[in-house]
Amino acid sequence: MTATALSRPVARGPSGRRRALRRLAPLGPALVLMVLFLAGPILWSLYVAFTNETLSGTNSVSPSFVGPANFVRMFGDADFVNSFTLTFVFVVGSAVVGQNTLGLMIALLQRGRSRATRSTVNGVVIAAWVMPEVVAALCWFSFLAEEGTLNTLTGIGQEWLYTAPMVAVILANVWRGTAFSMLVYSAALSEVPAELVEAAAVDGAGTWQRLWHITLPLIRRSIMANLMLITLQTLASFGLIYTLTGGGPGNASQTTPLYMYDKALRYGEIAYGSAMALVMLVIGALFSLVYLRLIKVED
């Protein structure tokens, strides 16, 4: 950066400013749209989180300002803490470990395979991704239900969705979301120069050594970007869990988005729900910062 600035001192000044403007101009329409459609709701939920607004009853028409009471309540609320832990398990299990590793593995295995194999595998994996969330959840429901495919095939009488709800939703989410990671990694791997890998092989590096010392370092930025995207997606995941287990049994699979929905829309505590949404927003932002930071450090 400094080197560029030093070698081209003329770039500063009026013409530079004009160029910066020209560069930003294409962002204009998007910014206007975002302000128009998103600023209102975001500011509103920010405000509501500090009131005692409800969906019906007196507080729905004349809510009062309660300061940080909702946030204080949240940290003493065992159900919230439970939902938070489950969200963490869900994100790490299904996104960071599941989708990420499986996506990378499929992408690696596909290198150098015939066109037919690749399109078949791609087709199958992407089909799961294209499927609407609710349909995917229903597929898994009929697979895992007591009289479902899995039990019929194996002859086990296990009520999976009841005995292992978190495993069920994590599996379903890995199955559905792997395609995204696979596509990101396929694209990244195609950028890895074949000569480098070959040269390493000639020098006697084994498969694992080539992967660890050549391939992974070369695609590390894609890994970070992919991790960031899938973490944010999974953090907010709602439809899949809602359809599959409804957060139950009890609250054994009630991640924070489901708990938020329950409180805000079923029990009408809009203010409390908004406060939780804000906390989730902050956590999402923290995750992104960490990933962005990691990308920078590697540069």
Place this chain on the structure above:
Amino acid sequence: MKRVLIASILIIGVAACGSGTKEPAAGGAKELEVLYKVETTWPHLEKMLQNAKKQYEATHKGVTIKLTPVQGNNEAYYTKLALLNRSADSAPDLYYHDTFQVNADVAAGKLAPLDEYLGAWPDWGTQFPDSVKQAAKGGDGKIYGVPISTDTRGLWYHKDVLAKAGIAVPWEPKTWADVLTAARAIKQKAPGAIPFSMYSTKIHGEAATMQGFEMLLYGTPAGTLYDETQKKWMAAGKGFTDSLAFINTIYRENLGPKLSDAHNAKLSDKHTLEWFPQGKLGILLDGAWTPSAWKPTGAKPWPEWQQKMGWTRMPTQNGQEPGAVSMSGGWVMAMSSYTPNKKEAFDFITTATNKENSMLYSVGTGDLAPRKDVAADPAYSADNPSVKFWTELAEVTHYRPAFEEYPKVSAEVQEAMEAVTTGARGPEEAAKAYSDTLPGVVGGPDKVVAGG
């Protein structure tokens, strides 16, 4: 977001016209939006409203009825209605309303009192019994809805299953212990049948609180959620703990359905569409409407039900006076305070609740008819021999303390029930958790008294 979009379109396009809320359209054409609930297995209200729309539009030229259905269960309906009601723009003019939600909406000023119109409607004075008129009475003494249905609750049982377990039918349990004894006998002698079922998990929402918990609590000595004399909510006392202990016994002794079924949103369909017709359920704690699914036009026609099924009163805990317990609720047709066409809207309420439509609804749903002329009509009880029994339960029935806080208290009750159902907490522990959270839910420790 929608509002922002609409607002921006309005600003750009018709800035000069002004945009009042819900003003009658120019030219005298008026539209009344009616919000209601429909499920594939429950089309009865829709049929009734379509009939009422036809009748109404024939006699009210220039007024159109717009029927807006909400697909889904009661919980989904409450949420959707509450969301639409947040703004005068989106609020429906008329809506099907559960009586326990009425007070919250009265407090928020979302409902229009009907007294001035009711006085001029002869049917109100002649056809609606006084007890039924109270259904949608606000804290201010005004009437906020015309009853469409009312109901009572008790026990349904399968005669073959009980006979197999060596229990004489007709079965008339006198205490909770009698009910549990029968359930244990079924478990032992009629394997393959679920001895006893009830709603006891959060997913069943108000059905769990009312059909399940309150049917137990209000049958204990001094059991109630709300102390009418002191005007305070009751913390969990002995009756509360005993009611939870009953549920605990059902699930710990495996007298109930499997836990996955207890948590199944479609448990009610399992009862009526599968288990009872197949003879796989012994006893069910539920409402008067249960056989509506078995009618020739129902979701699972089962003409034999009249011979196979029995019905009896839910006993009080130890058989103490009055010997049985029932809970009553019901639904009303209510009018939004935002509607500019109140006279026309009230006319639609009277059409929807006239004798013909009231009959159509009651015969379809199996709910008890609020109107005297319907109840007296032989066609009403023609193919349902249980109607008389359920109507007479009105003698022992209780109403919910339908105050503004009630829905939140109900949610806490469900929390306690579910904890006991899954075994996460014992009855005492769950009762204590209820007492601990209650003050926060009803607005402070000064609004709570110790439970009896």
